Amino acid sequence: MAPPAQGDRVSATLDTRRRKTVEWLSITAAALWxxxxxxxxxxxxxxxxxxxxxxxxxxxxxxxRSDTGAISFTMADERYxxxxxxxxxxxxxxxxxxxREDRLATLAEGLETMTWGERRTAEPxxxxxxxxxxxxxxxxxxxxxxxxxxxxxxxxxITGRRNExxxxxxxxxxxxxxxxxxLPPLYTREAWLDLDIVDxxxxxxxxxxxxxxxxxxxxxxRVPGGDARSFRPAPPYHNDTLRSRLAAxxxxxxxxxxxxxxxxxxxxLTTRPVARHITETHxxxxxxxxxxxxxxxxxxxxxxxxxGEGARRAQTINDRAEGWAFKLTEYDWxxxxxxxxxIVRRADPAAxxxxxxxxxx
Numbered sequence: 001m002a003p004p005a006q007g008d009r010v011s012a013t014l015d016t017r018r019r020k021t022v023e024w025l026s027i028t029a030a031a032l033w034x035x036x037x038x039x040x041x042x043x044x045x046x047x048x049x050x051x052x053x054x055x056x057x058x059x060x061x062x063x064x065r066s067d068t069g070a071i072s073f074t075m076a077d078e079r080y081x082x083x084x085x086x087x088x089x090x091x092x093x094x095x096x097x098x099x100r101e102d103r104l105a106t107l108a109e110g111l112e113t114m115t116w117g118e119r120r121t122a123e124p125x126x127x128x129x130x131x132x133x134x135x136x137x138x139x140x141x142x143x144x145x146x147x148x149x150x151x152x153x154x155x156x157x158i159t160g161r162r163n164e165x166x167x168x169x170x171x172x173x174x175x176x177x178x179x180x181x182x183l184p185p186l187y188t189r190e191a192w193l194d195l196d197i198v199d200x201x202x203x204x205x206x207x208x209x210x211x212x213x214x215x216x217x218x219x220x221x222r223v224p225g226g227d228a229r230s231f232r233p234a235p236p237y238h239n240d241t242l243r244s245r246l247a248a249x250x251x252x253x254x255x256x257x258x259x260x261x262x263x264x265x266x267x268x269l270t271t272r273p274v275a276r277h278i279t280e281t282h283x284x285x286x287x288x289x290x291x292x293x294x295x296x297x298x299x300x301x302x303x304x305x306x307x308g309e310g311a312r313r314a315q316t317i318n319d320r321a322e323g324w325a326f327k328l329t330e331y332d333w334x335x336x337x338x339x340x341x342x343i344v345r346r347a348d349p350a351a352x353x354x355x356x357x358x359x360x361x
Contacts, residue, residue: 050119057114058155069149076138080189095265099192106184114181122175130167131160195260197320202256204281211276216340220252239347247343254335255279260326275337291337298333299325
């Protein structure tokens with residue numbers, strides 16, 4: 001067979017170059033289309049742009065902040081209100097118990113500095129996806145309302161979260177926005193209350209005096225440096241026998257981890273106290289706790305006494321606790337209210353006989 005002519009070779013070479021050029025252009029065009037597609041996914045859509053983007057969510061708040069008299073939070077299943085009373089911020093639903101100043105400062109800063117971000121959905125049916133369902137219609141958002149000292153409403157907004165992102169919308173509009181800024185958690189009112197009433201270390205507790213719901217009494221004590229399970233019946237109950245070391249140490253150290261979950265005025269208690277628990281420390285502090293079983297749960301009241309000059313610790317406790325009742329979980333409440341018979345076997349068995357309570361408050 002004769003070799004290809006010179007012209008045929010040149011033609012084949014040109015065809016190969018043309019084919020490679022077309023392939024390269026096709027690949028380049030496909031890459032550009034992919035790049036444009038990705039940019040369209042991540043670039044803000046025209047619908048995300050709004051004239052209010054960057055504006056304050058509550059444009060009047062910085063002006064009316066000093067005259068704010070109340071801020072209410074409405075959810076589908078709860079509502080609570082922070083009120084300014086005689087220069088102090090309190091929670092109305094607790095009867096006026098003071099709220100935490102650090103959280104209040106964070107809230108005020110957040111309300112003042114929040115700005116509108118990109119526009120989001122304008123379909124009410126999709127508000128719940130970003131936590132903005134109207135709580136007045138059982139939605140999952142939080143309605144924040146700000147009131148001036150004369151009671152007039154000065155601002156309002158519905159806020160919600162999805163993951164770590166904050167969203168908001170005007171209650172009167174069906175358009176939502178991502179928000180620049182932050183707010184403290186608002187879904188539980190208990191988080192606003194400073195319920196850290198007593199701060200004592202378990203190692204400082206020297207003794208506990210108990211009076212149970214049957215009127216039986218017991219005194220447990222330990223020497224300085226004794227471990228958690230070294231509490232023993234002390235005179236006049238020194239002849240009683242412990243059922244277990246844990247049975248004694250649990251109530252003896254209960255005050256070291258007192259953890260209230262709610263509060264109300266003591267004047268609202270409707271029953272009589274059912275037990276008494278007095279904690280003593282090695283350095284002269286006594287905390288007198290009385291336990292109440294109310295229709296709405298398990299409550300305690302506190303009163304502290306301190307020997308020696310100053311008595312600053314007792315005064316600090318009383319400043320926070322006087323006039324108030326604190327709610328505990330049933331589990332924690334029972335650590336303060338065990339039956340004496342569950343801790344010791346009495347030297348006189350007749351003393352363990354159940355009977356009508358003779359507890360005296």
